[in-house]
Amino acid sequence: DGGITQSPKYLFRKEGQNVTLSCEQNLNHDAMYWYRQDPGQGLRLIYYSQIVNDFQKGDIAEGYSVSREKKESFPLTVTSAQKNPTAFYLCASSRDRRGYEQYFGPGTRLTVT
């Protein structure tokens, strides 16, 4: 089945540690996205990538980094510089053409203590 996988579902880290969230898609989509979701705030765009080896900052990129070495993969690193990293993180992909929807993964809930 085609889709987007994110792993792990739950992640716990100590403050000051970097952590990398995985996102893989087999939909052959060019564009991939990372969002952060906090209660009552909807979704906020962290980074997005339209093609391999290229990515753009979203609205809240500070404290995060990404890479796009393969079309299928778009990992997100939450660095120790991110002040409030505890959140639900969603990865998505699309064809990046007019009228096409984004497909979302199941999400990773990160808790930093």
Added chain:
Amino acid sequence: GDSVTQMEGPVTLSEEAFLTINCTYTATGYPSLFWYVQYPGEGLQLLLKATKADDKGSNKGFEATYRKETTSFHLEKGSVQVSDSAVYFCALSDMTPHSGGSNYKLTFGKGTLLTVNP
């Protein structure tokens, strides 16, 4: 810039009641419009979409019509079920320029929590 405003929740209904969740938008171009649904602890799923004025998107008994004159895309369902309890997001996709070119990013509303009681 683009923005989406949807009615604040939470919305609580009894089973078989009529549902409306209002959504209005502002956009610089000619956007496509979407409704997504999120069940607890899960990612978002596309519920329906419309890509041009007067188009009606529909799925699983839900409907929404793209109204360019009122810049609206209200979600409706004639008879809700307990299983419809979820958070609903209205979103628009519009061509957005950036330093490397342009792309079709989604702009989301804040979401509306719907609870349907038996």
